[in-house]
Amino acid sequence: MSKVLLQTKSLSKSYKMGATRLKVLNEIDIAVKYGEFVTIVGASGSGKSTLLHLLGALDKPDSGKVLFQEEDLSKLSSSALNRYRNSKVGFVFQFYHLINELNVLENILMPAMAYCSAIQWLRVGGKYKKKAMELIEKLGLQDRAKHKPYQLSGGERQRVAIGRALINSPALLLADEPTGNLDWSRGQEILSIFSQLHQQGQTIVMVTHDQRVAQKADRSIVLSDGRITE
Numbered sequence: 001m002s003k004v005l006l007q008t009k010s011l012s013k014s015y016k017m018g019a020t021r022l023k024v025l026n027e028i029d030i031a032v033k034y035g036e037f038v039t040i041v042g043a044s045g046s047g048k049s050t051l052l053h054l055l056g057a058l059d060k061p062d063s064g065k066v067l068f069q070e071e072d073l074s075k076l077s078s079s080a081l082n083r084y085r086n087s088k089v090g091f092v093f094q095f096y097h098l099i100n101e102l103n104v105l106e107n108i109l110m111p112a113m114a115y116c117s118a119i120q121w122l123r124v125g126g127k128y129k130k131k132a133m134e135l136i137e138k139l140g141l142q143d144r145a146k147h148k149p150y151q152l153s154g155g156e157r158q159r160v161a162i163g164r165a166l167i168n169s170p171a172l173l174l175a176d177e178p179t180g181n182l183d184w185s186r187g188q189e190i191l192s193i194f195s196q197l198h199q200q201g202q203t204i205v206m207v208t209h210d211q212r213v214a215q216k217a218d219r220s221i222v223l224s225d226g227r228i229t230e
């Protein structure tokens with residue numbers, strides 16, 4: 001049995017809406033093992049994105065905790081938490097969220113540059129550029145390295161976003177509807193990339209409506225009414 005990478009304990013989250021509170025997640029317990037490919041499914045509004053954001057420390061729970069490599073995220077210092085968001089996890093969103101002023105290579109390098117001073121970058125920049133070029137090749141973007149996001153198709157943009165998510169070799173890849181904005185065959189290309197990454201040992205948690213993903217993933221977590229129904 002392989003080890004647990006990520007775990008939640010009694011994780012709850014609600015949103016304040018005027019005078020009332022909307023309870024979105026109600027004492028959620030999940031565990032994801034190293035190398036697993038897990039999907040999160042459920043109706044629109046069931047809390048899938050909310051859960052993914054808590055796993056990636058993009059938001060904080062009301063109660064309960066997220067443990068990553070047995071460490072409680074709520075106990076991390078703010079710099080350790082930034083390191084977690086930047087290099088322990090990689091995030092892929094439905095709408096890419098690339099930086100329009102930067103080209104493909106620069107977008108992919110962003111998370112690597114984020115923690116370097118100019119002096120440090122002189123030392124390690126070459127190594128990261130080499131890695132970024134390898135990712136670009138692997139993602140089939142070799143003829144697009146100098147393109148800006150607006151000069152790319154949706155599928156190409158999503159491949160850039162995957163490259164950006166992988167530049168720091170995160171232990172965990174989180175994806176929120178990565179095929180949600182793409183047509184069938186562009187979606188298929190993106191799914192095969194995730195599937196390939198999984199075969200190479202990457203741990204993945206993906207929110208999706210896409211029926212095809214279920215065949216590629218190890219298992220699904222089904223959310224409804226703030227709880228898991230499996």
Ligand SMILES: Nc1ncnc2c1ncn2[C@@H]1O[C@H](COP(=O)(O)OP(=O)(O)OP(=O)(O)O)[C@@H](O)[C@H]1O
Pocket residue numbers: 015016017022024042043044045046047048049050051
């Ligand atoms: N910042 C917020 N303030 C108030 N309510 C919110 C906020 N973010 C999300 N919600 C509500 O919480 C519920 C869960 O939202 P969430 O985005 O997690 O759903 P989802 O399962 O990802 O849905 P979809 O499949 O449509 O993306 C929804 O009812 C939503 O309206």
Ligand SMILES: [Mg+2]
Pocket residue numbers: 048049050176
């Ligand atoms: Mg969502």
